[in-house]
Amino acid sequence: xxxxxxxxxxxxxxxxxxxxxxxxxxxxxxxxxxxxxxxxxxxxxxxxxxxxxxxxxxxxxxxxxxxxxxxxxxxxxxxxxxxxxxxxxxxxxxxxxxxxxxxxxxxxxxxxxxxxxxxxxxxxxxxxxxxxxxxxxxxxxxxxxxxxxxxxxxxxxxxxxxxxxxxxxxxxxxxxxxxxxxxxxxxxxxxxxxxxxxxxxxxxxxxxxxxxxxxxxxxxxxxxxxxxx
Amino acid sequence: xxxxxxxxxxxxxxxxxxxxxxxxxxxxxxxxxxxxxxxxxxxxxxxxxxxxxxxxxxxxxxxxxxxxxxxxxxxxxxxxxxxxxxxxxxxxxxxxxxxxxxxxxxxxxxxxxxxxxxxxxxxxxxxxxxxxxxxxxxxxxxxxxxxxxxxxxxxxxxxxxxxxxxxxxxxxx
Numbered sequence: 001x002x003x004x005x006x007x008x009x010x011x012x013x014x015x016x017x018x019x020x021x022x023x024x025x026x027x028x029x030x031x032x033x034x035x036x037x038x039x040x041x042x043x044x045x046x047x048x049x050x051x052x053x054x055x056x057x058x059x060x061x062x063x064x065x066x067x068x069x070x071x072x073x074x075x076x077x078x079x080x081x082x083x084x085x086x087x088x089x090x091x092x093x094x095x096x097x098x099x100x101x102x103x104x105x106x107x108x109x110x111x112x113x114x115x116x117x118x119x120x121x122x123x124x125x126x127x128x129x130x131x132x133x134x135x136x137x138x139x140x141x142x143x144x145x146x147x148x149x150x151x152x153x154x155x156x157x158x159x160x161x162x163x164x165x166x167x168x169x170x171x172x173x174x175x176x177x178x179x180x181x182x183x184x185x186x187x188x189x190x191x192x193x194x195x196x197x198x199x200x201x202x203x204x205x206x207x208x209x210x211x212x213x214x215x216x217x218x219x220x221x222x223x224x225x226x227x228x229x
Numbered sequence: 230x231x232x233x234x235x236x237x238x239x240x241x242x243x244x245x246x247x248x249x250x251x252x253x254x255x256x257x258x259x260x261x262x263x264x265x266x267x268x269x270x271x272x273x274x275x276x277x278x279x280x281x282x283x284x285x286x287x288x289x290x291x292x293x294x295x296x297x298x299x300x301x302x303x304x305x306x307x308x309x310x311x312x313x314x315x316x317x318x319x320x321x322x323x324x325x326x327x328x329x330x331x332x333x334x335x336x337x338x339x340x341x342x343x344x345x346x347x348x349x350x351x352x353x354x355x356x357x358x359x360x361x362x363x364x365x366x367x368x369x370x371x372x373x374x375x376x377x378x379x380x381x382x383x384x385x386x387x388x389x390x391x392x393x394x395x396x397x398x399x400x401x402x
Contacts, residue, residue: 025240026302033298040292047279088251094244169383195320202332
């Protein structure tokens, strides 16, 4: 069950693939489950008179569920409404978190300045990621591509999700990304290399006739890698 | 690259149920405040004792459900994403299990004589079940195996799976 580590990577920090809200869900479900388990066990034990501590009422299994001294006072209703309202809103937020886009917030990196003019270049990682994704999306056999860049410049990771057409060769596509799009991205980020996590979703659509099928540049952008399987 | 279940469906169900309960509680409390009878049978609940059957059964059910939730949260679950071979400069790559099984089924369906195919992807093994109406299906399993194998080669999983083919002959109606 090993997560993939990057052998010989200059930045040995293991990146977290954005898989939100996995952590949130599991934490809340665990807490909820624990509370329910504890509550249920308590009810069972108390109903059977097995609780070894507490006052006389607690030990008596025949005591009522709710203390009889609570009358329906107004403050009780207000308190209940407030608590239930807060919990309800949290539930809504939790529900909405299931739908959210998985892209983490973009950052602005400060790149090396231009020594001549003395200015600094700022780069929005989102736009770099978008440009990269657009380039990949234009490849034959790619139906859709979406990218995000996480982390500081020294520990950055590229997350790419590619939905392919039917019958696309993944190995050829990886090769093409590696030799063409990735170096270009590294160049614009002013990084020598960037660890990439790529998620492929094999689609079933059949390739459309793409006007960009012809290689746009002759820089070793070989369509030979696109031979069908 | 491996990714496991986000437990999104249990989370959505739990959130919806709790939300519904909270709405009911708020509504009942509001009704009590404005003097109307609350929707929930408050008098009945207030008369309940701990050792009565509804409470005991409720407690048991609550504990059981809590255990299920806890287990679901703690157990990692089957991977949604299977790693691809070759951890090179690229870092890591993976393919979703669901899309892979769809793709393999499509590859199997491309074989002549196969009318329908489904595929199951487990770590280390791929099972393709095909349906054919051919009277004589000799040689079909090998063809399907070849087609599936070719597809898997083009994907190149880190752990190349063994391929199993199951052929169901369907009688044409």
